[in-house]
Amino acid sequence: MEKKILRAGLVGLGGMGRGHLGNYLKFNAEGDIIELVAVCDIDPSKFEKADIKFNLESEKNDADCSAFRRYTSMDDMLANEELDMVTIALPTYLHCEATVKFLEAGVHVLCEKPMGLTLEQCDTMIETAKRCGKQLMIGQCLRFWEEYRQLKQIVEDGTYGKPLSGFFYRGGQTPRWNVDGVENWYLKKECGGGAIIDQHVHDVDMVQYLYGMPKAVSSVGMVVHPGCNFETVTTNYIYEDGKSINAQNDWNWTGQPFFMGYRANFAEGSVRWENGQFIKAGPGEKMTQYELAKSNAYYNETRYFAECIRDGKENTINPPESSRDTIRLVLAEIASCEQNGAPVEL
Ligand SMILES: NC(=O)c1ccc[n+]([C@@H]2O[C@H](COP(=O)([O-])OP(=O)(O)OC[C@H]3O[C@@H](n4cnc5c(N)ncnc54)[C@H](O)[C@@H]3O)[C@@H](O)[C@H]2O)c1
Structure with missing residues (x-):
């Protein structure tokens, strides 16, 4: 049986988002589990080639985003794409709001750490994932x-x-x-x-x-x-x-x-x-x-998350309740x- 390739979006193309972009380019080249189809950043200059001085040297890449559909608003991205999963690499104060938005639109969410700034935010994210029947994982890498x-x-x-x-x-x-x-x-x-x-x-x-x-x-x-x-x-x-x-x-x-x-x-x-x-x-x-x-x-965390979605596997390594703890x-x-x-x- 042919295995499904998940259509992915990436939101936030700052320091960490660039790291995720590098891994998505690898997934696209491998062509076996995930295909990044769209990116979103409120600042369109982030779609250009960039050499960000980030703290994790190994995650740097300077690719432009011309190979993907590009959005400056999450709502536009959701209105125009049929995504299976999204990586959210936004500033921390936006994690809860963006996660809820994507879960409610039927998209599985891998959101960067820290999960939130308050327990209320963490609870909202977990409850929304349950209510919408979608997977949520936090990037506790x-x-x-x-x-x-x-x-x-x-x-x-x-x-x-x-x-x-x-x-x-x-x-x-x-x-x-x-x-x-x-x-x-x-x-x-x-x-x-x-x-x-x-x-x-x-x-x-x-x-x-x-x-x-x-x-x-x-x-x-x-x-x-x-x-x-x-x-x-x-x-x-x-x-x-x-x-x-x-x-x-x-x-x-x-x-x-x-x-x-x-x-x-x-x-x-x-x-x-x-x-x-x-x-x-x-x-x-x-x-x-x-x-x-x-x-x-x-790369490992994104692949694991995608496998949980594709294969209906329980996320035992990094469930959101543990990120809340x-x-x-x-x-x-x-x-x-x-x-x-x-x-x-x-
Ligand atoms: N896992 C790790 O090792 C690791 C390392 C660094 C950062 N992080 C986390 O990743 C997250 C992002 O950090 P960063 O360093 O990339 O931040 P950053 O400020 O470099 O990048 C954030 C990006 O989000 C964009 N953005 C802001 N508001 C937006 C909106 N409403 N819609 C679309 N795009 C918007 C900005 O234009 C920017 O490009 C943070 O939560 C941070 O804690 C994780």
Whole structure:
């Protein structure tokens, strides 16, 4: 039986949208599961060739959009296209509104992280997907990132014994790739939510994906740019069994490129991903560095989402209810930061 090729749209062609565009070009060339047919950005200059200085070097591409139907309004796109799925790569404050619009028009939605700025937004998105019988997934891409997939496997297998400690970090320069002639929505609390929601959310999602929801969090952080939310944060995740899990984020590093990594220790083994090196030691083994197969998490997440739609597969890796839990955790961290580290129960 011939398998269906899903007709896809892409909304938002800024830094992240360009990354998705690169992957869609790959899907179109492969021709087996997805075909990008239309793109949308309120700013038509985004359809031209572009070389955006984004924080993820590997995601850059400078293609123009002449191969696709182009729209400057989501409503026009919906009125003229019969889409099966859409990727939403809009500024965070538009995630809920755009997701609801596409779900209600019968389109499956892959929306960029963070899911929303409030739990009400997350609930609206989940309820709309259920009501419309369409799939919703949030781009919590670490779940599809090889180094984190390996760690998840180690935790699940239990071969390294019980988790003792874990440290997760990411940081780099303040996001400014989108500020040509416009205000930077990333630095407005009500638009981007600060580094704590925008960037730290990746590690928060990984912490709860790996170890489950903690019973409380204790966080401290600083607002660096007036009008923004917390832009530095360090959090201790408090679990019943006392394991030491923490995560740190800071997007104010002068002159340093974006970086991320982790260290995770277990009763009988350990694993580190630092400076691009993946190093682990299982029970009775010596510490060894491994070359992991190159893979692109954004490509992987989009393919997985498309397979769930095409094959009627349940999304077990990254369901939207879990992304809501991640936002619940971040909001508890914000409440703790506001009380200078006082524990906040979940
Ligand atoms: N998964 C990741 O690793 C990752 C990395 C970076 C950013 N993101 C997320 O991706 C999202 C987009 O971030 P970005 O850096 O690409 O932002 P950006 O500001 O660079 O791009 C946003 C684009 O949306 C367009 N836009 C704004 N309003 C619109 C509207 N009403 N209709 C159509 N287009 C509209 C803008 O013109 C712009 O081109 C954010 O939520 C961000 O947190 C995810």
